[in-house]
Amino acid sequence: MFVRTLAAAALALTLGLPAQALDLSQMTEEERQIFREEVRAYLMDNPQVIMDAVRVLEERQAAAQAQADLNLVSENAADLFDDGYSFVGGNPDGDITLVEFLDYRCSFCKRAHGEVAKLLESDGNIRLIVKEFPILGDQSLLASRFAVATKQIAGDAAYKGVNDALMEMTGDVSMRTLRRMASTFGLDADAIEAHMDSEAVTDEIRRTRALAQRLQITGTPTFVLKDELLRGFLPFDEMQALVDEKRG
Structure with a gap:
């Protein structure tokens, strides 16, 4: 799911569209193939996008864990x-x-x-x-x-x-x-x-x-x-x- 979302966001950036404008479930097989090629080309040209996305995900997970720990300490x-x-x-x-x-x-x-x-x-x-x-x-x-x-x-x-x-x-x-x-x-x-x-x-x-x-x-x-x-x-x-x- 994370990779699929990342791919959609990458393609949206390529086309200058908001990510939510892409509905993958409604694509034809030909549109999916074009989609895959566009995403691959974008990520090959901009590999830092993946690392940036992973970093943001890790930061959000760390923040969520820290808040969960604060709650646990308070409750106990x-x-x-x-x-x-x-x-x-x-x-x-x-x-x-x-x-x-x-x-x-x-x-x-x-x-x-x-x-x-x-x-x-x-x-x-x-x-x-x-x-x-x-x-x-x-x-x-x-x-x-x-x-x-x-x-x-x-x-x-x-x-x-x-x-x-x-x-x-x-x-x-x-x-x-x-x-x-x-x-x-x-x-x-x-x-x-x-x-x-x-x-x-x-x-x-x-x-x-x-x-x-x-x-x-x-x-x-x-x-x-x-x-x-x-x-x-x-x-x-x-x-x-x-x-x-x-x-x-």
């Missing part, structure tokens, strides 16, 4: 920014909020972790909300259950330490390595392990997954900065520029 603002259970870090009273959906087995999340930490340290006025979104298999889910259980049992400070450690972790995630991590932080490994499969932990992860589905998030890391969805890894400089833009 309460669950994004004030769900009552997600970890809140950075400056809790900051003038702008950054939400991150993460998976501890995601290599790009691990790269983003340092960039986000640098942003929080250099800016000092950003509120960070972390959403546990394990999507990369059993080890991802095990790590998230451990992190959420730590938060629910031992509080936000313990969660922050565990979150950092899990992001820096390079080996496989197992209950043995998680218990060792808990002991390193002086946490009650038995209590945390016993709580990992609780309904409270399951419900938090389930609610975050439902939120991600509503937001059409399929990969990590995904960020929400104020009112905008940002899909994928972003380096520090780009994040800071976006923060400055949102403040402006």
Whole structure:
């Protein structure tokens, strides 16, 4: 349909007619043949027309996606920014909020972790909300259950330490390595392990997954900065520029 419309528009330009003046369905076979030859000749002489049309189409699609994302964020603002259970870090009273959906087995999340930490340290006025979104298999889910259980049992400070450690972790995630991590932080490994499969932990992860589905998030890391969805890894400089833009 796009090619057919483009061809009609090209022929109309050739003949100096409005595109809507051409009704392809009413053409005879001879008229169609003439039409094809005219279009081909026009496009051979003006190949940039195709690239221009593709560029305009891509720009319109990007604008439509951006508007759709704005609507999704607005419709789910309460669950994004004030769900009552997600970890809140950075400056809790900051003038702008950054939400991150993460998976501890995601290599790009691990790269983003340092960039986000640098942003929080250099800016000092950003509120960070972390959403546990394990999507990369059993080890991802095990790590998230451990992190959420730590938060629910031992509080936000313990969660922050565990979150950092899990992001820096390079080996496989197992209950043995998680218990060792808990002991390193002086946490009650038995209590945390016993709580990992609780309904409270399951419900938090389930609610975050439902939120991600509503937001059409399929990969990590995904960020929400104020009112905008940002899909994928972003380096520090780009994040800071976006923060400055949102403040402006």
